[in-house]
Amino acid sequence: MSLVMPExxxxxxxxxxxxVAALRRIVPGEGxxxxxxxxxxxxxxxxxxxxxxxxxxxxxxxxxxVSQVLRYCYDQKIKVVPRGAGTSLSGGxxxxxxxxxxxxxxxxxxxxxxxxxxxxxxxxxxxxxxxTKAVEHEGFYYAPDPSSQIACSIGGNVAENSGGVHCLxxxxxxxxxxxxxxxxxxxxxxxxxGKHLDADGYDLLSVIIGSEGLLGVVTEVTVRILKKPxxxxxVLLGFPTSEAAGDCVAKIIGAGIxxxxxxxxxxxxxxxxxxxxxxxxxxxxEALLIVELDxxxxxxxxxxxxxxDIAKSCGATTLRVSNSEExxxxxxxxxxxxxxxxxxxxxxxxxxxGTIPRGKxxxxxxxxxxxxxxYKLRVANVFHAGDGNLHxxxxxxxxxxxxxxxxxxxxxxILKLCVEVGGVLTGEHGVGVEKRxxxxxxxxxxxxxxxxxxxxxFDAEGLLNPGKVFPKLHRxxxxxxxxxxxxxxxxxxxxxx
Amino acid sequence: xxxxxxxxxxxxxxxxxxxxxxxxxKLELIGQGSKRALGxxxxxxxxxxxxxxxxxxxxxxxxxxxxxxxxxxxxxxEKVLAANRQEFAFEPMDLGPIxxxxxxxxxxxxxxxxxxxxxxxxxxxxxxxHTLGVKCVSGRGEIFKAGGRVVKNVTGYDLxxxxxxxxxxxxxxxxxxxxxLPAAEDVESVLALGLSDARAVEAMxxxxxxxxxxxxAAHFPQAIAAKLPVKAVAGGNSSVMAFRLEGIAPSIxxxxxxxxxxxxxxxxxxxxxxxxxxxxxxxxxxxxxxxxKTANALWRLSVTPTSGAKIGGAIASATGAQMxxxxxxxxxxxxxxxxxxxxxxxxxxxxxxxHALLVRATPSxxxxxxxxxxxxxxxxxxxxxxxxxxxxxxxxxxxxxxxxL
Numbered sequence: 001m002s003l004v005m006p007e008x009x010x011x012x013x014x015x016x017x018x019x020v021a022a023l024r025r026i027v028p029g030e031g032x033x034x035x036x037x038x039x040x041x042x043x044x045x046x047x048x049x050x051x052x053x054x055x056x057x058x059x060x061x062x063x064x065x066v067s068q069v070l071r072y073c074y075d076q077k078i079k080v081v082p083r084g085a086g087t088s089l090s091g092g093x094x095x096x097x098x099x100x101x102x103x104x105x106x107x108x109x110x111x112x113x114x115x116x117x118x119x120x121x122x123x124x125x126x127x128x129x130x131x132t133k134a135v136e137h138e139g140f141y142y143a144p145d146p147s148s149q150i151a152c153s154i155g156g157n158v159a160e161n162s163g164g165v166h167c168l169x170x171x172x173x174x175x176x177x178x179x180x181x182x183x184x185x186x187x188x189x190x191x192x193x194g195k196h197l198d199a200d201g202y203d204l205l206s207v208i209i210g211s212e213g214l215l216g217v218v219t220e221v222t223v224r225i226l227k228k229p230x231x232x233x234x235v236l237l238g239f240p241t242s243e244a245a246g247d248c249v250a251k252i253i254g255a256g257i258x259x260x261x262x263x264x265x266x267x268x269x270x271x272x273x274x275x276x277x278x279x280x281x282x283x284x285x286e287a288l289l290i291v292e293l294d295x296x297x298x299x300x301x302x303x304x305x306x307x308x309d310i311a312k313s314c315g316a317t318t319l320r321v322s323n324s325e326e327x328x329x330x331x332x333x334x335x336x337x338x339x340x341x342x343x344x345x346x347x348x349x350x351x352x353x354g355t356i357p358r359g360k361x362x363x364x365x366x367x368x369x370x371x372x373x374x375y376k377l378r379v380a381n382v383f384h385a386g387d388g389n390l391h392x393x394x395x396x397x398x399x400x401x402x403x404x405x406x407x408x409x410x411x412x413x414i415l416k417l418c419v420e421v422g423g424v425l426t427g428e429h430g431v432g433v434e435k436r437x438x439x440x441x442x443x444x445x446x447x448x449x450x451x452x453x454x455x456x457x458f459d460a461e462g463l464l465n466p467g468k469v470f471p472k473l474h475r476x477x478x479x480x481x482x483x484x485x486x487x488x489x490x491x492x493x494x495x496x497x
Numbered sequence: 498x499x500x501x502x503x504x505x506x507x508x509x510x511x512x513x514x515x516x517x518x519x520x521x522x523k524l525e526l527i528g529q530g531s532k533r534a535l536g537x538x539x540x541x542x543x544x545x546x547x548x549x550x551x552x553x554x555x556x557x558x559x560x561x562x563x564x565x566x567x568x569x570x571x572x573x574x575e576k577v578l579a580a581n582r583q584e585f586a587f588e589p590m591d592l593g594p595i596x597x598x599x600x601x602x603x604x605x606x607x608x609x610x611x612x613x614x615x616x617x618x619x620x621x622x623x624x625x626x627h628t629l630g631v632k633c634v635s636g637r638g639e640i641f642k643a644g645g646r647v648v649k650n651v652t653g654y655d656l657x658x659x660x661x662x663x664x665x666x667x668x669x670x671x672x673x674x675x676x677x678l679p680a681a682e683d684v685e686s687v688l689a690l691g692l693s694d695a696r697a698v699e700a701m702x703x704x705x706x707x708x709x710x711x712x713x714a715a716h717f718p719q720a721i722a723a724k725l726p727v728k729a730v731a732g733g734n735s736s737v738m739a740f741r742l743e744g745i746a747p748s749i750x751x752x753x754x755x756x757x758x759x760x761x762x763x764x765x766x767x768x769x770x771x772x773x774x775x776x777x778x779x780x781x782x783x784x785x786x787x788x789x790k791t792a793n794a795l796w797r798l799s800v801t802p803t804s805g806a807k808i809g810g811a812i813a814s815a816t817g818a819q820m821x822x823x824x825x826x827x828x829x830x831x832x833x834x835x836x837x838x839x840x841x842x843x844x845x846x847x848x849x850x851x852h853a854l855l856v857r858a859t860p861s862x863x864x865x866x867x868x869x870x871x872x873x874x875x876x877x878x879x880x881x882x883x884x885x886x887x888x889x890x891x892x893x894x895x896x897x898x899x900x901x902l
Contacts, residue, residue: 206658
């Protein structure tokens with residue numbers, strides 16, 4: 001593992017017993033875990049290639065406890081790594097050996113459901129699906145649906161700005177959260193936003209959502225809930241080339257249609273998924289599209305016809321419309337099981353998450369095939385086709401000497417390729433530790449420094465989740481210095497009014 | 498009278514900002530100046546006019562992405578998008594009429610800097626939700642970029658969205674990338690007439706909680722409805738509550754039937770067809786009923802939707818203000834009978850359930866009133882820290898939002 005984490009604070013480690021005792025005074029009982037055996041489940045998150053035992057795990061139950069723990073850590077200059085359900089695919093909650101791991105799992109209550117204002121107020125440990133479960137008897141749901149939705153927590157969704165297959169039409173976490181209560185590293189409790197839409201001051205929610213635990217610890221989230229569409233129907237489209245499938249996606253959107261979901265899979269992914277769940281996918285196509293339309297029945301039927309016509313004009317060789325809810329779910333079953341399906345055909349796989357301008361898909365897939373040959377590793381692709389978010393799954397075997405290393409290099413090359421064609425390093429999995437050292441391929445030093453200055457406004461000592469997102473965390477005092485050439489009158493040749 | 502710098506590119510902006518930062522000067526940022534009367538009245542040494550940075554940089558309709566220089570006129574942008582039957586789904590407000598200016602002015606940068614979105618906000622989000630990337634010059638005189646040109650992007654903090662509603666106090670935006678969406682093929686509106694404010698807010702909550710996919714929900718008390726530029730509405734001598742339905746014709750027809758059934762018990766109903774609907778919702782977006790008396794103080798309140806009628810009623814009885822409701826009761830436009838903004842009455846009526854912005858007031862009022870309100874201590878500290886990180890010398894629009902910021 002080539003990952004360099006922040007230097008260990010020996011002073012803090014030397015005071016471990018004293019720190020554990022102090023934390024026990026704040027969070028009594030079983031809320032503080034310090035034995036290596038019991039801390040083992042916390043040693044990694046969804047990015048299992050990286051592991052570390054935390055110094056101590058704290059599982060607070062009240063906002064007051066969170067505030068006191070953070071205040072204590074702030075006063076004692078102890079690093080803190082926040083953790084939700086631990087499903088991060090980018091190592092966002094990878095522990096540090098000299099840090100407190102602050103687990104928010106006990107914040108698992110739905111606090112209020114306000115149907116008239118179409119919001120739910122929940123604690124951060126509530127699972128993504130838990131929100132929908134709490135409101136579905138009234139016909140409502142929470143729109144963002146990351147594939148880990150059974151397990152992942154809303155607090156983690158806020159930290160990562162999670163998406164899902166429906167975000168093309170319904171938005172990401174960013175577009176579905178109206179307010180948060182958040183505790184700063186100083187222990188101060190802030191409320192930002194609420195049930196109203198436009199908040200005062202700067203739009204801090206914009207930067208808190210997706211901040212990967214570097215700005216504060218969220219203790220309450222106000223989410224928007226939506227009435228479930230009356231109907232949803234899906235169509236399965238098979239194409240002889242990925243170019244034709246990409247062309248079809250562009251033409252659907254060009255025709256003014258924004259489907260509820262639009263997913264693409266390449267041949268290896270289709271084969272793996274079909275072998276796993278027998279979704280009825282055609283095996284003789286290079287690319288498969290699942291397009292879902294939702295809304296009133298009349299609208300779905302009308303749009304399905306238009307989508308089908310477009311698909312035919314783009315050379316679709318398979319075209320199957322779901323005629324029942326069971327069939328629709330079956331269409332999705334293969335896509336939703338794509339990751340575990342790939343897991344069956346390879347001992348290990350590494351899931352990437354770049355986003356590209358959609359039109360670049362054929363180019364990126366072609367280059368990826370070349371890389372696959374170069375690194376001698378197979379790759380399967382699933383793709384949120386509507387919004388350009390690509391999930392290449394690199395197949396490897398960790399027991400083979402250098403395969404993990406090759407897989408990581410392959411992955412890095414794919415992400416660099418995404419940036420090169422006008423895309424970004426991560427669409428929904430976050431930077432974490434995984435893409436941290438690739439940040440300079442997308443941002444220059446000034447760009448990164450400006451982002452870090454934002455962190456300074458929340459966490460001037462850099463104690464929250466260090467070693468994540470930024471390749472190098474600069475001291476705030478150093479970032480604050482200004483170097484400007486004094487006194488020069490700007491463009492004296494310009495007319496003044 | 499202060500000087501005006503009109504840079505031609507971002508390097509000249511860097512020069513201007515560096516000059517100001519080194520000499521303790523304060524810059525007022527403007528595009529076309531259409532929203533100049535919005536915000537606290539502060540003193541500036543020099544005006545930085547970015548309208549010279551203009552033009553479309555990238556537009557790929559099939560990718561739903563659009564980039565332009567920050568000084569590009571909105572009118573020009575909307576024309577380019579309309580030619581491809583696309584639009585900004587958040588319906589940026591044209592503030593010209595209510596601020597006593599001409600309609601159709603304003604730039605892309607100004608649009609994002611105020612982040613005022615129209616009736617579709619309840620369905621499609623605000624301009625911040627559609628902002629994908631920016632290039633800026635910070636108050637430190639440094640060029641930086643953030644975000645990108647794709648919708649799904651969690652690479653680093655979402656600084657482009659932070660620029661939304663920052664009123665030019667953080668950085669000078671030079672280029673903005675936004676998501677664009679197809680314009681609806683068709684539109685219709687269902688009206689219910691004669692409802693009280695409270696009853697209307699109730700009906701709007703009901704409709705918003707249905708699967709009717711409403712993309713606008715507004716209510717006008719009778720006196721305000723009379724000022725709307727749609728004959729069928731203005732001449733009715735009754736209050737008007739309106740719901741907008743957009744999409745393809747068969748879907749609208751179905752949803753209209755559903756909505757009408759739902760509203761039957763609420764009052765007599767009427768329908769606006771496409772053209773009248775478009776005129777009507779544009780007037781809602783631009784708060785047209787309050788563009789007549791531009792000396793009167795005007796507030797924009799973002800509140801918990803179901804509390805809209807209660808908050809509005811409390812303000813009306815304390816001040817004699819007139820108002821109308823958008824966003825299903827969550828946005829209230831409140832016009833005072835005169836220049837006095839009655840700040841205390843407005844803020845105590847809201848009582849923590851939202852936010853109030855004094856959009857229009859005389860310069861002397863804007864110099865003394867808390868146009869944006871008063872930040873609580875904890876939030877204030879973070880917000881000052883954010884400002885410090887972008888503009889440590891307080892060069893960019895200082896005092897425009899809050900005193901000392």
